[in-house]
Amino acid sequence: EVQLVQSGAEVKKPGESLKISCKGSGYSFITYWIAWVRQMPGKDLEWMGIIYLDDSDTRYSPSFQGQVTISADKSISTAYLQWSSLKASDTAMYYCAIPNPARWFLDDWGQGTLVTVSS
Amino acid sequence: EIVLTQSPATLSLSPGERATLSCGASQSVGRSFLAWYQQKPGLAPRLLIYDASSRATGIPDRFSGSGSGTDFTLTISRLEPEDFAVYYCQQYGSSITFGQGTRLEIK
Secondary structure, eight states: OOEEEEOOOEEEOTTOOEEEEEEEESSOGGGSEEEEEEEOTTOOEEEEEEEETTTOOEEEOTTTBTTBEEEEEGGGTEEEEEESSOOGGGOEEEEEEEEOSSSOOEEEEOOOEEEEEOO | OOOEEEEOSEEEEOTTSOEEEEEEESSOOGGGOEEEEEEOTTSOOEEEEETTTEEOTTOOTTEEEEEETTEEEEEESSOOGGGOSEEEEEEOSSSOEEOOOEEEEEO
């Protein structure tokens, strides 16, 4: 059974840095992509970007390019989402998900990581 | 970027009724690469439909998808109490974008 386990909730202050994680298990993840999706409180889903675990090939949504960094460590089947300087507007639930290998619909989802940025 | 517009924003129906949710694209979605998700409060989205009309594993047959090009529909034939949730469409024909969601609420 495929499983994505995300790191726990975070409370940060504006200007701080943060790196959250998404660890896969259940099959060989290095041949898969992992996507990140943002959901601000009470709002809709926004695709942020996607990374191929084997070679770290990364694609960003234009809305998030330069705002976050997506990375991966294939040796531990883990993808990361990172901010260098958080803003209050980064407060959201962040989901990772596995796209179908052939087409990018999102088969399996992590449980989400809630990030709260407040002074 | 393909923009997806879902309608209506909110749909109020009773259990047993038929629900029809729409998703319109700003340009044609290649190869009908469109998916539908259900999201309940506090939970991650769940894949319902992919390739516009294929049901995901374990999804009841009361859920069906149709459409091509720029117009897509999710139909729930007979609403069960557990179907009241928010529904999102997503296209993956050109990068990835989501619609803004339709809230299906109990009338």
